[in-house]
Amino acid sequence: MTDIIQLLPDHVANQIAAGEVVQRPASVVKELLENAIDAGADDIKLIIKEAGKTLVQVIDNGKGMSVTDARLSFERHATSKIKSAEDLFQLNTKGFRGEALASIAAIAHVELKTKRPDDELGTAIEIEGSVVKSQEVTVTPTGTSVAVKNLFFNIPARRNFLKSDTVELRHITDEFHRVALAHPGIAFAFYHNGSELFNVPNENYRQRVVHIFGNKTNERLVPVEEDTEVLKISGFVGKPEYSKKTRSEQFFFVNQRFIKSPYLNHAISAAFEGLLKDGYHASYFLNLTVDPKTIDINIHPTKTEIKFDDEHTLYAILRSAVKHSLGQFNIAPVLDFEQQSSFDTPYSYKDKAGKVPTIEVDRSFNPFADEGSSSGSSSSSKSTSTTTSFKTAPAANWESLYVGLESKSNTKHDNDVELSFEKEYKTETIFSDASVETSKTTFQLQQKYIVSTLKSGMLIVDQNRAHQRVLYESFLKHITIKEATSQQLLFPLQLSFTPNEMNIISGLKEDLEHTGFVFSNVKEDTITITGVPVGVPESEVSIILEQLISDVENDVPDASFSAADLLAKSMAKSLAIKNGQTLNNTEQEHLVNSLFACKEPNISPANRPTFITMSTDDIEKKFM
Structure with missing residues (x-):
C-alpha cells in the first residue's frame, strides 16, 4: 500500500492557521492594533471601509521595521517577542505567536509600508494570498502602515458567513474599545467610510472612559483602588441606578490585556448583591495588575481567557475592594456606629445649663364638689335647686311630650300641601348570578x-x-x-x-x-x-x-x-x-x-x- 500521510503545502497550512486567528474583520483589527502598541506607538489611526470587508488599515508612529524585518514579519512563527519557552511565562507584550500577519496575508491583499526613525527611506511590500507581489523602497513617514484589503477574497465560503455591516462594525468597535481603554496613554482615532467615529487624545483613565462612553458617564463612575502583594486594582464601577440589561460596559484588563472571566465577574455581582434589579448588570472598567509568572495566557486562541494560579484569593480581594468602594462613596448601605448630627444639642442651647422641671399642684381642688361651691351659700342653694328641677322634670314627664302628636299629624288642613316621594327601585342585573359565572370562558x-x-x-x-x-x-x-x-x-x-x-x-x-x-x-x-x-x-x-x-x-x-x-x-x-x-x-x-x-x-x-x-x-x- 502507498503512504497516505503527506505534508500540507504552505498556502494551505496558512489558510488553516488563518481560520484560528482571523474569524472576522474585528480579528484583523485586534491583531494590527496590538502590533502597533508593541511597536511603541503613541498615536494610532484605524481606518475601516464597509465594516472591514473592503479595507482595514492601521497607521502608527512606532519604531518601524528594517527591510529584512518587514519581509520576515509575514513568515509563520516569526516574532521578536520571545526567544525561548521560558519567555512565554513572562510576557508583557500583546502579539507573540508569530502567526498574525502570516495568517492575514494568506486570506487577503496586504500592503505594508514601514520606516525606522534613523532611515531615510522605508520599505513597501504587497502580498496577495501569501504570495509576495512586490517589495521596493518607498517614501513613507516614520512608523508602520498596514492595509488589509478584500478580506477572504480566496475563501468565498468564509466571506459569505460574515454578518451585516452593522453587526461587523459593532465587533470592530468592541475591539477598538478594549484596546483604547487598556492604553489611555496612547492617542487613537477611528474612521469608518470617511466619517470619524472616535478621536481620543493621550489622557488619564477616567477621561478615556468618558470619551468613549459619553460625557454623562462621568457622574456614574465610582473609583476602585486596592494595592496588595498579590493584586493591584484600579479603575471604576458604575453606580447601581445606572445599571443596564446588557453587559456592554463590563471590562476586565489584566496587565493591560482585555480578558473575559465569568469567575471574576461573579465577584463583582457578589459585591453588588442587593443593589441591582433583576435582569440588570453592573458596569465596570477595572485594571488588574499581577505578576506575569502567576498567569497563563495561552489557554485560548484569541488570548481573551487567562488561567490564574490562585483565583480564590483574587476573587476575595476583588469583591472586597468593590464593596468597600460602594460603601465609602455612600452607594451601598453601611453600618455607622457614630452619633448622628440630629442628636446634637441645638446651637442656641449649647452653653445653657439644664433646669430641673417643677410641678405645681392645687391641693384644694375637689373634682366631686358642686360647680358653685366656691361661691356663697345662697348661690349654692339656688344652683342646686335649679339643677334639680332641670334634671328631674324631663325624666318624670317624658311621656307627656308625645300626647296628641298622632292626632295632629293625621289632621289635614286646607292650606296643607301634600308631599309625595319618589320610590326607590332596586336596580337588578340583566343576567342572573349563575349566568355571569358561566360567561367566564378564560382563566x-x-x-x-x-x-x-x-x-x-x-x-x-x-x-x-x-x-x-x-x-x-x-x-x-x-x-x-x-x-x-x-x-x-x-x-x-x-x-x-x-x-x-x-x-x-x-x-x-x-x-x-x-x-x-x-x-x-x-x-x-x-x-x-x-x-x-x-x-x-x-x-x-x-x-x-x-x-x-x-x-x-x-x-x-x-x-x-x-x-x-x-x-x-x-x-x-x-x-x-x-x-x-x-x-x-x-x-x-x-x-x-x-x-x-x-x-x-x-x-x-x-x-x-x-x-x-x-x-x-x-x-x-x-x-x-
Whole structure:
C-alpha cells in the first residue's frame, strides 16, 4: 500500500492557521492594533471601509521595521517577542505567536509600508494570498502602515458567513474599545467610510472612559483602588441606578490585556448583591495588575481567557475592594456606629445649663364638689335647686311630650300641601348570578398562561408571546402606513448614549418617528424626546431604546431583514405583558381575541408558538 500521510503545502497550512486567528474583520483589527502598541506607538489611526470587508488599515508612529524585518514579519512563527519557552511565562507584550500577519496575508491583499526613525527611506511590500507581489523602497513617514484589503477574497465560503455591516462594525468597535481603554496613554482615532467615529487624545483613565462612553458617564463612575502583594486594582464601577440589561460596559484588563472571566465577574455581582434589579448588570472598567509568572495566557486562541494560579484569593480581594468602594462613596448601605448630627444639642442651647422641671399642684381642688361651691351659700342653694328641677322634670314627664302628636299629624288642613316621594327601585342585573359565572370562558394559570375552552378541547395561550404578536403587527402597520398617534410628554425626556449607539439611533430615527416617537433635539451624545407612542409609559422609553440598540447590534440579517421589522420586534418585546403579571377576565378575553385577529396568530415575532391546543381525546388519554 502507498503512504497516505503527506505534508500540507504552505498556502494551505496558512489558510488553516488563518481560520484560528482571523474569524472576522474585528480579528484583523485586534491583531494590527496590538502590533502597533508593541511597536511603541503613541498615536494610532484605524481606518475601516464597509465594516472591514473592503479595507482595514492601521497607521502608527512606532519604531518601524528594517527591510529584512518587514519581509520576515509575514513568515509563520516569526516574532521578536520571545526567544525561548521560558519567555512565554513572562510576557508583557500583546502579539507573540508569530502567526498574525502570516495568517492575514494568506486570506487577503496586504500592503505594508514601514520606516525606522534613523532611515531615510522605508520599505513597501504587497502580498496577495501569501504570495509576495512586490517589495521596493518607498517614501513613507516614520512608523508602520498596514492595509488589509478584500478580506477572504480566496475563501468565498468564509466571506459569505460574515454578518451585516452593522453587526461587523459593532465587533470592530468592541475591539477598538478594549484596546483604547487598556492604553489611555496612547492617542487613537477611528474612521469608518470617511466619517470619524472616535478621536481620543493621550489622557488619564477616567477621561478615556468618558470619551468613549459619553460625557454623562462621568457622574456614574465610582473609583476602585486596592494595592496588595498579590493584586493591584484600579479603575471604576458604575453606580447601581445606572445599571443596564446588557453587559456592554463590563471590562476586565489584566496587565493591560482585555480578558473575559465569568469567575471574576461573579465577584463583582457578589459585591453588588442587593443593589441591582433583576435582569440588570453592573458596569465596570477595572485594571488588574499581577505578576506575569502567576498567569497563563495561552489557554485560548484569541488570548481573551487567562488561567490564574490562585483565583480564590483574587476573587476575595476583588469583591472586597468593590464593596468597600460602594460603601465609602455612600452607594451601598453601611453600618455607622457614630452619633448622628440630629442628636446634637441645638446651637442656641449649647452653653445653657439644664433646669430641673417643677410641678405645681392645687391641693384644694375637689373634682366631686358642686360647680358653685366656691361661691356663697345662697348661690349654692339656688344652683342646686335649679339643677334639680332641670334634671328631674324631663325624666318624670317624658311621656307627656308625645300626647296628641298622632292626632295632629293625621289632621289635614286646607292650606296643607301634600308631599309625595319618589320610590326607590332596586336596580337588578340583566343576567342572573349563575349566568355571569358561566360567561367566564378564560382563566389565568400561574400568571403565565391563559386557558380557554374549545369545542374540541382546551386552548392554552402564552400571554407574553401572544401580546408580542399583537403589538408587533400593530407597530409594523404604523411604520408601514406612517400614521402613528403620539402622546406629548409634560416634561421633555433627555437620554444619553455612546457615540456608537447614537449612530444606530440616528439611522432608525425616521422609523421611530413613524411609530409615534417625537424627537426635538439630537446632539452628539444626548437626545431629547417630547412625544412617545400611545400606551408607552415614560419610564419604559430608555429600556425600549436600549433593547432596540442591542437588537440592531446583534441581529442576523436574512432575506426579510429590514429596519422597520426589527424596530417592531424590539418594541413589541419591550412592551409586551410579562410572565407573572395578573390579568382580569376582561383583559384575558381581549388578549385572546386580539391574538386570533392577527394575520399570523400561531407564532410570536421570534418564531415561537403562541398557543397550544389539547383535544378531548388527548385529555382522556391522560386518565388511562
